[in-house]
Amino acid sequence: MLDQVAELVREVAHTVVLPRFKHLSADEVHQKSPGDLVTIADQESEKALTRGLTALLPGSVVVGEEGVAADPRVQDRLGDSGAVWVVDPVDGTNNFAQGRTPFCVMVALVRDGETTAAWILDVVADRLTVAETGSGAYRDGVRVKTRTDDPGATALTGVIAHRYFPDDLRAQVLAQAAGLGNHHIGRHCAGYEYPAVATDEQQFAMFWRILPWDHVPGSLIVREAGGVVRHLDGAEYRPVGHKRGLLVAANEDIWTSVHSTLFPDGRPPAHT
Incomplete structure (x- = not known):
């Protein structure tokens, strides 16, 4: 599952999000609230991720940023039993819309209210960080660990x-x-x-x-x-x-x- 989701995230990032970076027209960027932007890439990325994730895990549901923007009740699904995908189709939308980096595509899997797996792709750097409960965190396949000391x-x-x-x-x-x-x-x-x-x-x-x-x-x-x-x-x-x-x-x-x-x-x- 980790590799399948990673492949899906990369595919959506490279085919839906990245081609629109620095190529957005004025009518493809809108303001949801003051200072809070949404672009056509956010919307299309969430649709593609939703299709792919629910196909990978039949019966699962998606709580995505744009889905919640359209219907705030969608966020209540996070408390549901079973498998829930949490999706940020373009994290850092304001950066993305202004032609700046960083921006990411992010997915997490929540089961019965607890996070069990996570994927974050830095799109332009093509750097993927993943984690699974009890199995550690990895960046591009190499395990990463926080520092263990406190320098003050x-x-x-x-x-x-x-x-x-x-x-x-x-x-x-x-x-x-x-x-x-x-x-x-x-x-x-x-x-x-x-x-x-x-x-x-x-x-x-x-x-x-x-x-x-x-x-x-x-x-x-x-x-x-x-x-x-x-x-x-x-x-x-x-x-x-x-x-x-x-x-x-x-x-x-x-x-x-x-x-x-x-x-x-x-x-x-x-x-x-």
Whole structure:
């Protein structure tokens, strides 16, 4: 199944998504909400992935970004028993629409509310990261593991994607972030940020808006590589959860170092 889905993801990326990169006409890009774009590539990619994934696993259902945009009730399927595919047909759509990289195609398989497998393809780099519960995480067939040490907060590099943070959380986090070695707003592509933690390109990433297609695939990859994915109150992230705010880290000690640096009194704002 891992190889079959990987082949499908690559095929859709190379035949549906990549040919439209830097070749979108104005009528092929639309705004779902202020600053949130959708393109014809997103729509056609999701349709192709849905056909292929449900054929590979008869009886399964798909929760995809564009399907949920059309009918928000589709997201409720994540809590169903049985097999549910979570699909982000183009992660990093704003990058894609503006002719920039990175952008990815992402798929995860959720069974009875728990993620069991994940695939993230960085389309332009043609770099595939996969994970299966209990079997580890792999990039292009080579096993990847997060770093196991904690060099200390001032030596850490990571992402604080604060665009959607509530004002009080943003103010608190950015005021304390000077205690971290290096942080940036990110590349507007969760499919890039999660594998970057898994491969030690960066040691942490922090998000607020938690849409399942953005975070379900990457969370399994980071965990299978040895990392930690938790809400800001310390609760483990699950696909069916509705909390906002996530802190992703290469290991337990780094999670604690980042969290204690950003929240020195141990308590993030109450609405998290």
